[in-house]
Amino acid sequence: MFKKLKNKFIFMNMVLLTTVFVGIFGTIYVSTAYSLNNDMKMQLWNNIMSPQQQQKPSPKDNKMDMSIKIDLDTKNEIVNVTSRLNTDDLDIHAMVEKVVNNSKKMDSIKIDGESYAYLKESISSGTIIVLISKSFQQDVLGNLLKIFLGVGSLSLIVLFIISIYFTNKAIKPLEETFIKQKQFIADASHELRTPLTIIKTNVSILKENKQQTIESQGKWVNYIDSQASRMSTLINEMLSLANLDANKKKGEVTKFELSKILSDALLVFEVVIFEKGLVLEENINDNIFINGEKDQIKKLISILMDNAIKYTNKNGKIMVSLNIEKNKARLEVKNTGEGIEKEHLEKIFERFYRVDNSRDRGTGGYGLGLSIAKAIVEEHKGKIYAESVVGEYTSFIVELPVYFEKQKLINDLKIGN
Structure with missing residues (x-):
């Protein structure tokens, strides 16, 4: 095509x-x-x-x-x-x-x-x-025609080569998007097929035992409920990605204190972290403001924390820091654990990408969380990337533009003029 x-x-x-x-x-x-x-x-x-008058031919003549x-x-x-x-x-x-x-x-x-x-x-x-x-x-x-044919042919050959280059360059993003979209549909279909198969199998078992009570068949009902929840999670994540791709913002863009949002979000995770026997270290600078959609930033923090909790080793540590570097709010969520090999670091933000399929399914992941995180960060004109040392740690760094009151004053003056 x-x-x-x-x-x-x-x-x-x-x-x-x-x-x-x-x-x-x-x-x-x-x-x-x-x-x-x-x-x-x-x-x-x-x-x-x-x-x-007689005129003889001369080389000086016109x-x-x-x-x-x-x-x-x-x-x-x-x-x-x-x-x-x-x-x-x-x-x-x-x-x-x-x-x-x-x-x-x-x-x-x-x-x-x-x-x-x-x-x-x-x-x-x-x-x-x-x-x-x-x-x-x-x-x-005649000479003019020869020049035109020569120059024209040579120019068209050069332009043909240039046209091939720029056409390939222009089509490549479309081709990559199409391939990713096709892969996304295939992966989504595969992910949905598994819970649907399990649900269908369990329903068949229930049909074979029509005389049994729901309580006696609770195991199969629980399986159905579990898989339905997984499907619901997957569909919600895909809808989130679709909305972000379409630049559909549900919330209002405002100035807010990222420091407070992060601190409040970590309070929610402290119980889970404690129950898993993990250690949480915080280093959050106060009064760091950004301009954006508060609910989306909360979702971003939740994704990064969920990811860290899932993959931190037993009795391991999660370190969360927030500071300002080069006029950027730098949020880092770091956890000890297996780490990620270098060849996977750039790919982990791709949709449905898993470093280890069996491990992600065991933790209930679909490989969409980091894709959503990346989309949220890019929507806020920021940058997200990962660093890791295998066998030691994995760190996710988010850089977002900082909101300065001074910048607001400059913008107000420009509008006033």
């Missing part, structure tokens, strides 16, 4: 460029031909009006003025020939005959394969004929 799209783009580009080149070169060619033709007509009239002036008497007999050309090889009588027999006052004739423009003027003593060789004009136009 994308190959056809690329070819179509390249074809359209080349058709457009060829049309432009033909239009430009055609205009120049026609304009040059018109200008040369007008110059030749002017020279014909100038030679008609000039006094009769190359375009290769003229022959012939004076005829009333019987169309040649009286005098004045020429800038070497007339030894010319059939002057044939020229005169063709011009005299042509009813047009100004036209072109061809003698021995050579084209001439002529002008004839009747006077009391006979007729004056002036002929100018068109070889100069033909040479100019």
